[in-house]
Amino acid sequence: MGEQIPALDSDFLKKGHEVYLRHVSVDGVIFGFHENELKVLLLKWKNNGPWCLPGGFVRREESLQKAATRILHERTGLHDIFLQQFHTFGEPDREKKKTQINSNMAGSWLMERFVTVGYYALVEYSKVKPAPDMLSDECRWWDIQSVPALVYDHNDILNHALAALRQSLNDHPIGYSLLPEKFTMPELQRLYETILGRPIDRRNFQKKMLGLDILVRLKERKTGGAHKAPYLYRFDKRKYDRALKEGWGLGFV
Amino acid sequence: MGEQIPALDSDFLKKGHEVYLRHVSVDGVIFGFHENELKVLLLKWKNNGPWCLPGGFVRREESLQKAATRILHERTGLHDIFLQQFHTFGEPDREKKKTQINSNMAGSWLMERFVTVGYYALVEYSKVKPAPDMLSDECRWWDIQSVPALVYDHNDILNHALAALRQSLNDHPIGYSLLPEKFTMPELQRLYETILGRPIDRRNFQKKMLGLDILVRLKERKTGGAHKAPYLYRFDKRKYDRALKEGWGLGFV
Numbered sequence A, B: 001m002g003e004q005i006p007a008l009d010s011d012f013l014k015k016g017h018e019v020y021l022r023h024v025s026v027d028g029v030i031f032g033f034h035e036n037e038l039k040v041l042l043l044k045w046k047n048n049g050p051w052c053l054p055g056g057f058v059r060r061e062e063s064l065q066k067a068a069t070r071i072l073h074e075r076t077g078l079h080d081i082f083l084q085q086f087h088t089f090g091e092p093d094r095e096k097k098k099t100q101i102n103s104n105m106a107g108s109w110l111m112e113r114f115v116t117v118g119y120y121a122l123v124e125y126s127k128v129k130p131a132p133d134m135l136s137d138e139c140r141w142w143d144i145q146s147v148p149a150l151v152y153d154h155n156d157i158l159n160h161a162l163a164a165l166r167q168s169l170n171d172h173p174i175g176y177s178l179l180p181e182k183f184t185m186p187e188l189q190r191l192y193e194t195i196l197g198r199p200i201d202r203r204n205f206q207k208k209m210l211g212l213d214i215l216v217r218l219k220e221r222k223t224g225g226a227h228k229a230p231y232l233y234r235f236d237k238r239k240y241d242r243a244l245k246e247g248w249g250l251g252f253v
Helices: A010-019 A064-076 A154-171 A185-196 A202-211 A237-246 B010-019 B064-076 B154-171 B185-196 B202-211 B237-246
Strands: A020-034 A037-045 A055-059 A084-089 A115-123 A136-143 A215-221 A231-235 B020-034 B037-045 B055-059 B084-089 B115-123 B136-143 B215-221 B231-235
Touching (some): A020 A064, A055 A064, A064 A084, A064 A115, A115 A154, A154 A185, A154 B154, B010 B020, B020 B064, B020 B154, B037 B185, B084 B154, B231 B237
Parallel strands (some): B020 B115
Antiparallel strands (some): A084 A115, A215 A231, B020 B037, B020 B055, B084 B115, B215 B231
């Protein structure tokens, strides 16, 4: 796809700061769930450069949220991604290995320090059409277990996003739009285990989930397996949405 | 204190961007707890300008966290404030009523758009020595219930910080360093009620708190009241610290 990607031209390098804010970027951690694996979308810089998170700059008239939405739409083809801002990264040496890709970069606004605002999203894997940007020539999913060394502090950003996603799992429901409409308790458990990256005790999990009062057990059972057919569940969308908004925790908020 | 505050001089207005990052600021929401009231520290701009949150700029060689720590040290006199970054505010019109305080400001980097990184802290009220900055001539505590209209989007930032503090209350312990070493259950409840801004059922609160297993009931009782002397408690610091780190929620994290 290299031909279709706009070149990193001298106009962008010399005058980009007239269009974009200096010192401010956004980076996105796009998680997908596929075949019981948690995936993350990464780009590979041109000229066999390092892998990185999808990211970009903020237009002078654009909100952070809109910039993140625009950039991640360009990389995934998705509209209406639910983005969650999780942290802003502002160490002065976070880009300490910043190198000039070409000589036009000397003195460019791009070579200055950037503070980056991190957003994460959990998207439907099958709907994503990965597309590289002007700095990269590859864009694809990686298993969360086998992510390579990324540029700058992008491994830190990814780990921070994963911690935020896990924290949200602790306090909020998950699964709607990631699981089929009807699902079994083992399928729901596998989603949690994938995101947490570790096994959960089956009885304990079932007890917690039923205690949350967001599941409806259906009369029909899953068929086709060798074992006793497991019950099917669906989410009670009204209770699910309320829990998504309020969290559970101690129930004070 | 007006004489001691450096003037907003033309050097800072014209050349400040050589020392500080353009387009990036930090704002702090400093909460204090005093006489069963939640307070917030605000500054008043000079020339009878509006009230605002304490904030400032990020030096070119400084991390966001260090900038926030430096700025809030200058306003409170406190060292080692535990600051929690909670959100970055990046609407393009968030400073839409930005006005020139004096003619030196025309064309200054200060008049450009700023994205601001919000930090909150809960501090020991009695230890704070409020001090205005170069743009303000007053700095003092306000009851959270009676905060005036603030400049720009600062009321939004404050409300966002309050929501983040309440959310953290839902999932993490609070009280250590805010309460005396030994305290009663009603004193702990009053702290929660103050932050949540509403009453909590006494039995429900006591049940939840004891269920968290972070309190140690002492043999001695509080004396001096007219009623039956209530039990005294202290925090089990090891369990408290673990809960602070891990939260409770579903206990997955």
